[in-house]
Amino acid sequence: MKVALLTYSTKPRGGVVHTLALAEALARAGAEVTVWSLGRGGDEGFFRPVDPAVRVRLVPFADRPGEDVGARIARSIEELGLAFAVAGESYDVVHAQDCISANAVPDCVRTVHHLDTFTTAELAACHERAIVGPRALFCVSAAVAAEVRAGWGREATVIPNGVDADRFAAAAGPEGSAGRGRWRARLGRYVLAVGGIEPRKGTLDLVEAMATVQLVRPDLTLVIAGGETLFDYRAYRAAVDARAEDLEVFPLVLGPVPHDELPALVAAADVLAFPSTKEGFGLAAMEALAAGVPVVARDLPVLREVFDGAVGFATGPASLAAGLLAAGTPDARRVETGRALAAAHTWDAAARAHLDCYRALVGGRSRHPVRA
Template structure:
C-alpha cells in the first residue's frame, strides 16, 4: 500500500480534522503507512495512534485573507521538506490542498464543503484548491453535484464513518452532575454542537426556542473554535435572547449555555447527558455530529438539507424541519420534547443508521483509491 500523508490545517475538533484523524487510524489498522501533518504547536484535541508532525506558524495580519495565505505558506514550507517521503499527499481542506499541489505531483483532495468566501483572492484560492488536485473526493452526493456543476470537477463520494467506542457510557452520577452544571436538572436538555455561527443556524435555533410554549428547555452549546471569525455573528445572535424571553446570564436560571471547546471525552459525556440534539444547520458537508448523537441514543432534530436527506428519513430516524425556518424548527423541538413515543422511534431509527457508517469501510475505500493512483 502507498505511503500516505494526510494533511489538515488545524488540530482543533472541527469536522474535517475529526475526519482526518479517524481516517488515519483506520488506514493504519488496515496496514497502511500513514503520517498526519497539520499546522499547530499544542497537539491534537485527542491522542492520536499514528505518527504526526505539526508545523508551527505565526499569522501576521488580522484579515481572513491574510490568515489563509500565511497558513498556506507555512504548510507549503513544512511539506516541501518531507513530501518526497510519501507516494500521495491527501489534503482535507483548501489550505493544505493549495500547499500540497505546490510540492507533490500526486495529490488527493477531500472537499467537505465549499466555503462562502467573498473576496476575489479567497474565491480564487478555493477554486484552485478544488480544480488543481488530480483526485477529488467528497463525503456526500450533494457536494459531488455541486463540484461537477460549479467547478467542472468529477469527484468520487466516500462517506464518513463514526466510532461508537468513542461515545462511551456515562455514569448516572456524572450525568446528573453535568446536567446540574448548566441548570438543567429536570428540564429538557438540548445539545448543540459546533458553536454559535452562521452555518450552524444558531439564530434560527434561538428564535425557535423563543417560540416554544410551556417550560423552556436548556440549550447547551458545545464547540465554537473556527478558523473564521464568527464573533460579530455570535454577538448578534446572543443579543436576540432577551427579546425572545431567553436568558444567557452567568447566574440564575439559564436558557442558553455556552460550553466552548471541550475534550473528546467531555463531548461524549455531554452526548450521553442530553435529551436531544438540536442541529438546524443551513449548510453542512455531512454532519458527523448527527451520527455521534445517534450512537449516544439521542433523538436528532436537524434540518431539511440535501446532505441530511442522503442518510436520514424524517420521522423515522430524525426530524428534518425546513432549513432556516424558526416556526418549523420550534414545532419539531416541541414534538420531541413532549412525545416520549416519538423520541423512542427516533432513537430506534438512529440505531439502524449508525452501522452503515464505519471508519473501516471509509478507510478501505480510500485504500482502493490510493492504489489506483499512478
C-alpha cells in the same frame, strides 16, 4: 502504502476529526500514515491523543495580533506548503482535507467536505483552487458530489464518514451514567447544538426557535458547544447575543468541550438541534443518534440523503421549534433506526474504500508516487 493526510488545525472541527479517525483506520489496515497540520497558537498536539501507529508532523504557526482572515489564510498555505516541501518526504498519496492544505501541497487528492461561498478575495481564490487543482476529489455525501459536478464539472468519489458510534453509545449506557449526571447537574435539561455560533450553523434560527420552545418547556436550556474556527464571526455572534437577549433565551455557550467529556454531554441532552445551512455529512448528528438522542435537522438535500427516517426535519424557526418540542415524546422506532444508522458507518469501512481509491490512483493514470 505510504499516505500523508493534511489538515489545517489541531482543533476539534469536523474535518480534523475526520482526518485523525481516517488516519488511525488506515494504519489499522496496514498503511504507513503521517498526519500533517499547522500547530496554531503554540499547540503541540491535537485536541485528543492520536494512535501511536500514526506519525504526526505539526508545523508551528504563531499567532499575529491584528492579522486579518485573508492574510492568515495566505500565511497558513505558505507555511504548511514550505514545511512539507522542505521535509522532502515521499508518499504514494498525499490527501488534503480542506482548502488550505489542498493549496499548500500541489498534486494532492482532496476531500471536499462541504462547499462555501466567500466574499473575501483570498478565501474565494483558495476555495476555487482547492477544487480545480487536486488530481482527484472525494466527497462524504452524494449531495456535495452533485454540487461539485454542477459547479465545476468534476466527478468526485463518494466515501461517507465513519462514526465512533461505540464511544457515544457507551456514554448513553450504564457505564456513562456518572458522566451524564455531572452534565445534568451543571446544565439541567437542555437542547444541545454542536459547532459554535456561526452563520453556517444556523444559530440565529435556533435562538428564534428556542424562544417558542421555552414558552412550552421553560425547563429546557439551549447549550452550545464547540466553535474553534479560523474565521471572524464576531459580528454574527453579536447579532445572536442581541437577539437572544431580546427573546430572553440566554444560551449557555460552553466553547470547545474536552474530547473525553463530549460523549456524555451529547448523551445527556434531551435533543440535538442541527439547523446548519451547509453540511457535508453531519457527523455531530450521527454521534447523537449513536447515543440514542433525538435529532432535529434542517431540511437540506445532504441531510435527507444521510438521515432520512432517523431524524426530524425543519425548514425554519417555527418548524424547528415544533420539532424540538415533539422530540420530547419518545419514539423508540426512530431511536433504533438512528442507532443502527450510526453503527453502520465505520471508519474501517471508510479506510478500505480510501485505500481502494488510492491504489487505483497510484496504479492508474499516474503511476508515480506523489512527492513533496
